[in-house]
Amino acid sequence: MQRLLALLLALSLAACSGSGSDNEDSEDNSSDGSSQTTTSGNTSGAGSDTGGGTDTGGTDGASDSGSSVFDIEATPLWEFVGLDFVAGDGTSSNATDGVNGTLVISTSGLNDSNGVYAGSAVTITHSLQGDGEYQLVPTISDLVNTQSEHPNAKLVYFNVVFGTRQSSPEAAVRYQPTSGSLIAVVDARGFYHFATTEPISIALSQSIGEGIEGAPDTAPITLVNIYDIVASP
Structure with a gap:
C-alpha cells in the first residue's frame, strides 16, 4: 500500500541520478497501490521555458495558462481499456533532484469495479523545463542520455501499473508508452500537471506475479490532469 508510491518514487529518482541503467523496469511494483501522504513541492525549474525546441523532443512549448491547455482543476484520472482510474485522496508524491522531477499518483479504493485491473499507479519522470509539450521517451535511460546532449529538451517518461489491488498472489501488469507527447502546465505553486491531448499507445512491458490474463499487448491510454x-491541494 504505502510502500508502492515511496518505492516507485525512490527508484525513478535513483535511475535519473545514476548511470542510466533501466532500473525502472525492475521489481518496483510489488505491493498494493494505495495510500501515501508524502511530500515535497516540486518547485525547481518551475515555469522556466528555457528554449527546448531541439529535434530530440524539446519542443519550445510556449507558456500557457492551465485554462487554455487543459483544466488543472480537473479530477486526476486515467482511462484504459474502457475503464476509468480515479486518483484517491492521499495517494500521490513528488520529488526533484534539481534536474528532473518525478511524481507518482495512484488509486485508493475508488476503482474496485475495474475487476482484475483494479488498483493502478502512474509514475512520471520529466525534465524541469516549464510549460509546454514534452516528448515521450521509452526509458529513463533515454531521458538521461538525451539530456546530456540537449539539457534544455522537454522530455518525459512514464509507466503505469494495473492490478495492484490483488496482492496475494500478485497479479499485475505494467505498461509504458511507445511514442507521442504529454502536455505540461506548471501551476502558481510550481507544481507540474500533465495530460494527453489525445489517447496515446502504451505497450505491455512487464507482468508482475501472475500478471493479468488477456491484458492487451498494446492499447490507448488517456491521462487527465496528473x-x-x-x-498541491
Whole structure:
C-alpha cells in the first residue's frame, strides 16, 4: 500500500541520478497501490521555458495558462481499456533532484469495479523545463542520455501499473508508452500537471506475479490532469 508510491518514487529518482541503467523496469511494483501522504513541492525549474525546441523532443512549448491547455482543476484520472482510474485522496508524491522531477499518483479504493485491473499507479519522470509539450521517451535511460546532449529538451517518461489491488498472489501488469507527447502546465505553486491531448499507445512491458490474463499487448491510454494532489491541494 504505502510502500508502492515511496518505492516507485525512490527508484525513478535513483535511475535519473545514476548511470542510466533501466532500473525502472525492475521489481518496483510489488505491493498494493494505495495510500501515501508524502511530500515535497516540486518547485525547481518551475515555469522556466528555457528554449527546448531541439529535434530530440524539446519542443519550445510556449507558456500557457492551465485554462487554455487543459483544466488543472480537473479530477486526476486515467482511462484504459474502457475503464476509468480515479486518483484517491492521499495517494500521490513528488520529488526533484534539481534536474528532473518525478511524481507518482495512484488509486485508493475508488476503482474496485475495474475487476482484475483494479488498483493502478502512474509514475512520471520529466525534465524541469516549464510549460509546454514534452516528448515521450521509452526509458529513463533515454531521458538521461538525451539530456546530456540537449539539457534544455522537454522530455518525459512514464509507466503505469494495473492490478495492484490483488496482492496475494500478485497479479499485475505494467505498461509504458511507445511514442507521442504529454502536455505540461506548471501551476502558481510550481507544481507540474500533465495530460494527453489525445489517447496515446502504451505497450505491455512487464507482468508482475501472475500478471493479468488477456491484458492487451498494446492499447490507448488517456491521462487527465496528473499531478501531486497531496502536496498541491
